[in-house]
Amino acid sequence: MYKDRWVPTAIRVPLWGGTQSGRRTRPIHVLMVEDDSAIADMFQMQLEHDGYRVTVAGTAQVGLAAIAAAPPDIVLLDLLLPDRSGFELMTMLKHQLPSHPPIVILSNYGEPEMISQGLSLGAVDYLVKSRVTPSLVSRSIPGWLEQPREGPN
């Protein structure tokens, strides 16, 4: 079936609400690793509006520490971070915490090679920032959480 490169795959599975929310006793925790505060603030605003709990990490180092301290339900990861790349963070996480939460890459880069690399490193999806709106990302989160993942759990 036709799959648009920048439409999240999760959009095709049952959306937010219904049994999904009913089962949870606490809000879904989203960690956003993003150094551009304008973008982080915007996503935080939308996600909190939709009932998520949001933490923002401005560097890969802070992000890694946050994941280790209190694992979120899902990570939205930028690739171009001040200290190291998002890909490096993913590799480190694989070693340090094999059962880490699902990661969705949100990047300015849309090159096929970058997308391939991101997915092969285990990201559940790869989105080009300028092609998605915060509400689209917000609506896709439940689907990403449902997605079966490779590797040890």
Next chain:
Amino acid sequence: MTQVAIIAQDLAAAGFAALGVLVSLQWYRKRNRAEGKLALALVFLAVVAVGGRLQDPAHPPLLLSAVEIVAFMLSGFFVLLFRNEFIPLSQTALRAAYGLLALSIVAGLVDITLATHAGGAVTTLLALVLIGAWAIFTGEPIVRFWLASNSLPGVQKARMRALSFGFAVLIAILFVDVLGGSALQSPLAITITQLLALAVVPVIYVSFAPPSILRRIWRMGEENALRGAMQDLLIFSPDRSTMAEKASVWAMRLVGARGAFIVDSDGSLMAATPGLDAAMVEGIMATRTGSLEGLLGVAGEEGSQIITVPLHLSEGPGTMGVIAGPFTPLFGTEEVIQLGSYANAVTAGLERARVTERIAALEKSKSQFLNLASHELRGPMTVIRGYVSMMEDGILGPLNERGRKAAEVMDAKVSEMSALIEQMIESARLEEGGLIADLKVTDLRDIARNAVESARPLVDKNHELTLKVPRRPLEVRVDVERSQTIITNLISNALKYSPAGGAVQCEVSAAKGEALVTVKDEGIGIAPQHMSALFTRFGRVMTPETQHLPGTGLGLYLSRQLARLQGGDITVESKPGRGSTFALHLPEVGAAAPEPEPRLADAETAFRQD
């Protein structure tokens, strides 16, 4: 018959004597150390030949015989020293050679003092020692020269071979003479061997100082190859330094030099053949006597001859030079003229390469700029687009009627801008060759439907957008996303360039193994003179009717490139004032259509299924 044999012997001796004299004169003009060794070898050979004719064979005077023995051995030994000049021997080999020289001279002296008392066997043995040593001195260089000549320019090759051949014949004659015994003492045999030896004289002479006619003949094959190489050089050299590199090798071959170099207009060394280094070239440039216009420069290390010719480059004069080697013929007017005309071709080539390099650099920086700019634009775009959508959703607070309208317009404009950025990125990636079609078998009708749907928001009340598809599925093997982009782009163009409104008809059809998507409008059309600019990058048709319409001129360029990437194309028919029809041609599955880069595409597809 005896008389004939004597004449033949005299002739041969005279020939070798003449060879000695000519070679000495030639050497005197050049006074090159290496060639001096060869000249000495040939002079000693002449002494042997003449000495043999001066004595009475029955009662040889002892002193003359002794001189002859020494001269004979030295003639061989200097051939070895000559070889040592440019293919150096090891210390051990050189010491052994000196030992052998001493030993053979002693053996020779013993031979002539004992000759009257000892038997024939001893004499033959001692003679064999002499000739054996001589054969070693000359034989090793012969083989070495012959082997080395294979990789040399035409003129040098022919000279080395002539020298090897000449000395090989001499060795053969000597052995046959001594070992042949009485059978070869007949006047006929003597006549034949002496005439053979005489024939060697010119061969050895041309190896030492080939006349220009021979140089030209030897070069002929090279020159044909040169002409071909020159064409390659001028047309296909990717950059100046590669070109200079190749040009210097050919300059060397052209005149049979030892090395060649090219110096740029700023004085930097652009290229030098192996064996020449920057310091050496610097020295040559510094000691060069003539001005740039004076073609023939002289001297340099070891008194090598050097020709330098100017390269009249636009940035200033450069220099091309060749350096003579041991087997280089005396450089003459012939070589200078030839190198001069070759220099003109090289200059033209270097100039062209510079222009090409500049254009390539410009193209590259343009692509890089596009890429950088578009990636940098994506960041702000993300925020604007995000907040506009959140405004529309009311997340930022309730909007009044006017605010909602404004948000709507902003959303549309931001989408337009976003699409332009994506086009720029695609175009930059296309320039870098980084675009790979993601081919999949799909029903073309679905692609067209999606394209029409995504273009729907652009339709205003003046336009009517319709889609006509065949009843059966039409399977094509294409990059789905990019095909949809192309069709959407064609529809958006059709709407944009029919400002007065009218029908825009999108139709999917199949014909002659091709799948077609045509987009027909009733707009302003395209004048024939504007057709050529239509599909070029940034090529927008600017007329009073179109200049107010926004656009980057990337859309059709990209659409056609993307279509070609999938093995298809875009064609257009138009009548000014009546409208245009653009057709996207795609290879139909089942038809024997060539698949562009099938392996890459398969790899990509396979990966995506993981």
